[in-house]
Amino acid sequence: MIELILPAVASCIVAFFVVFVMTPPLIKFLEKRNQSVKDINKKEDVMIVRPGGPSIIVGIIASEIVLYTFLQLNEILAIIITTSAAFVIGYIDDRKVMSGWFKPVALAFAAIPIIALGAYDSNLAFPLFGTVQIPVLYLALIVFMIPITGNTINSIDVLNGVASGFMVIASFSLSICLFIVQNYEIAIVSLPLGFVSLAFYKYHKIPSKIFPGDSGALTFGAMYGAIAIVGGVEILAAVALLPAVINSFLFLSSVKRIVEHRQVKGKPVEHTDDFRLKATDDKTAPVTLVRLILAGGPLSEKQVGFAIFKLGIFSGILAIITAFMMGVSL
Amino acid sequence: MKSGLFGFLFAMWILILVGGGIVVTILGPISVSGFGESDLFIGSVIKAIIAIILVVIWILILSKLKNLIFKKEIKS
Numbered sequence: 001m002i003e004l005i006l007p008a009v010a011s012c013i014v015a016f017f018v019v020f021v022m023t024p025p026l027i028k029f030l031e032k033r034n035q036s037v038k039d040i041n042k043k044e045d046v047m048i049v050r051p052g053g054p055s056i057i058v059g060i061i062a063s064e065i066v067l068y069t070f071l072q073l074n075e076i077l078a079i080i081i082t083t084s085a086a087f088v089i090g091y092i093d094d095r096k097v098m099s100g101w102f103k104p105v106a107l108a109f110a111a112i113p114i115i116a117l118g119a120y121d122s123n124l125a126f127p128l129f130g131t132v133q134i135p136v137l138y139l140a141l142i143v144f145m146i147p148i149t150g151n152t153i154n155s156i157d158v159l160n161g162v163a164s165g166f167m168v169i170a171s172f173s174l175s176i177c178l179f180i181v182q183n184y185e186i187a188i189v190s191l192p193l194g195f196v197s198l199a200f201y202k203y204h205k206i207p208s209k210i211f212p213g214d215s216g217a218l219t220f221g222a223m224y225g226a227i228a229i230v231g232g233v234e235i236l237a238a239v240a241l242l243p244a245v246i247n248s249f250l251f252l253s254s255v256k257r258i259v260e261h262r263q264v265k266g267k268p269v270e271h272t273d274d275f276r277l278k279a280t281d282d283k284t285a286p287v288t289l290v291r292l293i294l295a296g297g298p299l300s301e302k303q304v305g306f307a308i309f310k311l312g313i314f315s316g317i318l319a320i321i322t323a324f325m326m327g328v329s330l
Numbered sequence: 331m332k333s334g335l336f337g338f339l340f341a342m343w344i345l346i347l348v349g350g351g352i353v354v355t356i357l358g359p360i361s362v363s364g365f366g367e368s369d370l371f372i373g374s375v376i377k378a379i380i381a382i383i384l385v386v387i388w389i390l391i392l393s394k395l396k397n398l399i400f401k402k403e404i405k406s
Contacts (some may be wrong), residue, residue, distance in 0.1 A: 126350030132358045137381060182374030239346060242339050253393055292335060292400060314336055316341045325347075 001184055007070035008188040015063035015192035019199035021053040027203065039208065041159065041301045043275040051094045051213020057087040060223060060303055063192035075230040076189055078119035079223060085110035086150055086222030090215035103154070103218065107147035110222060113141045114142055119230045126235055127325035130293050142229055148248075149241065154217040155251060156244045158290060161205035162305050163212055166244065166312045167197035173240040173316030174224070176230050177323035186231035193223050205213030206302050236326075240319035243311040247289035254287040272298045334399045341395050349388055357381060 030036065030049035039046040060083055068076045089106040092098065114120055123131040134141075157163035171194040172310035178187035197220065203209045212220070228237030238245065266285030269277050278298035279291045293299070293307045357380060362373040 124353075126354055127347060129351045129354035132354045132357075134357065134374070134377055134381075136371065137378050140378065235346060235350060239343060242342055243335075246335075246338065246342070248391075249392065250396070253396070287400070289335075295400075310334060311339060315339055315343075318339070322343075322347075 004112050004184055004188050005253060007067050008191060010070075011063040011066045011188070011192050012195045013057050014066050015195040016199045018062045019055050019059035019196050020202065022058060023052060023200065023203045023210060026052065026055045030210070037211070039160070041271070041275075041277065042207070045181065046207070046208070046293040048211050050211035051091065051215045052200060052204065052210040053087055053090055053094070053213050053215025053219055055217050056196055056212065056216045056229060057084060059196040059199065060192060060219065063196070064189070067189055069187060069314070073119075073147060073185060073189070074117045075119040075186060078114045078117045078230055079189065079226045081117075082110050082226045083223040084111070086146070086218040086239060087215050090150075090154075090213065090218035091207055093214040093218075096129050103151060103214070104147040107150045107218065107222065108143045110150075111143050111146040111225075113220060114146075114229055115139060121232045124230060124234060127322050128328055137184070139235070145229055145234065146222050146225045149228070149237075150218045150221035152244045152248045153221030153224065154214060155248050156289070156308070157217045158288075159206075159213060159301050159305050159308075160208040162308055163217050163220065164197050164201040164204040165305065165309055167224070168194055168201055169309060169312035169316050170240045170244075171197060171224060171227075173319050174227060174233065174237055176316075177229075177233055177236040177319050180323035181233060181236075183231050183233070186227065186233075190227045190231065193220070193227065206305065209261075233323075236319050236323055238278075239322050240316050242315040242318070243289060243308060250287045250289060250292070269294060276300050277304055338399050341399075342392065345388060345391060349384065352384060353381070356384075377399065 025050055036047040036049045039048045050166065061080055064076050064080050086107060089103060089110060093103060119140060120138065122135040123133055124138065125131045151165055153167065156166055175187050175190045175194060178190055200212065200216070204212060224237065224241070228234050266282040266287045267280055268285040268291040270280045272278050276298040277290070277294055277300070279294040285291070289308065290304055293304055299307070337369050357377050360373060360377055362369050362376065
């Protein structure tokens with residue numbers, strides 16, 4: 001355990017400062033290239049550059065390489081390759097709008113390195129009841145997990161700072177869970193995700209200076225899913241991610257098909273005269289987490305973001321309780 | 331409204347815990363023998379079918395819960 005402190009500290013410093021230092025020049029570069037979109041939740045015509053994915057992926061790769069030089073684990077290689085593949089898929093979607101099926105199918109292929117490198121354990125661990133061996137079924141779980149976590153984080157990237165802020169909460173909760181179940185090496189491997197998210201949040205928080213884009217959101221989500229698999233904490237990861245899972249579930253159960261958000265005609269949220277957010281009465285609009293939060297009345301963008309963070313902290317606490325329950329057997 | 335969302339989160343958590351128990355109890359003991367090298371494959375197919383059925387049931391329960399907790403919001 002003591003010998004892991006140096007790699008942990010080094011990788012966290014690298015993760016945070018690479019993103020912290022690299023994002024401002026990336027913002028200037030994207031401004032020069034006019035790669036910006038309108039922030040639809042601002043009264044004025046505010047243009048925000050995107051995607052922030054490149055600085056996120058560089059931070060992740062640099063910090064994981066630092067860890068690999070110390071630990072030389074196949075699991076780290078699997079995380080780097082899967083996360084990089086997710087970044088490329090997201091970047092393609094940033095540059096050219098693809099169909100609703102493109103991302104889930106492509107992300108399923110991004111999961112293959114985890115299988116190829118054997119960086120998984122086919123025993124699925126549940127709290128209170130122990131483990132179940134599902135060798136073949138587990139392969140299907142891996143292939144499904146990366147598209148689910150990737151698209152889930154992407155679907156929650158709707159307001160300034162929400163995707164990165166939520167990722168800070170979920171990933172640190174997952175790291176704490178990994179420490180509780182005594183998977184120390186993967187706990188340390190997971191820490192850079194939280195620090196990368198934290199550094200990016202500095203520029204993404206309201207008022208945003210940069211959006212992560214699909215490349216950033218898919219990178220966050222795919223790395224989270226890859227950590228869950230290689231760490232054998234799939235259930236804990238799902239619990240920590242519940243608010244985002246609810247958002248995807250509500251969206252899919254109301255739209256009843258896999259479709260890009262931008263292809264949905266009905267708008268779940270509109271603006272009041274003072275540009276606060278309010279839920280619409282549009283029956284064709286999908287039910288989303290933000291729409292349910294706003295059902296109690298109009299709120300500012302910042303208030304909705306903090307409501308999502310509170311839900312994230314609540315599910316993070318549930319995940320930590322679940323981690324303690326892993327050691328208990330009925 | 332927010333208490334409804336926290337309640338829905340909590341209900342999902344309970345469903346995950348209960349679902350885990352059912353998976354371990356039902357899927358865990360399943361093993362097929364008598365088919366030679368195909369034992370593992372046939373056992374996995376049976377486990378996969380049961381797992382899919384359990385997931386569908388889980389989603390249906392979740393949909394009912396969603397309608398129950400967010401009845402007013404979803405209808406508006």
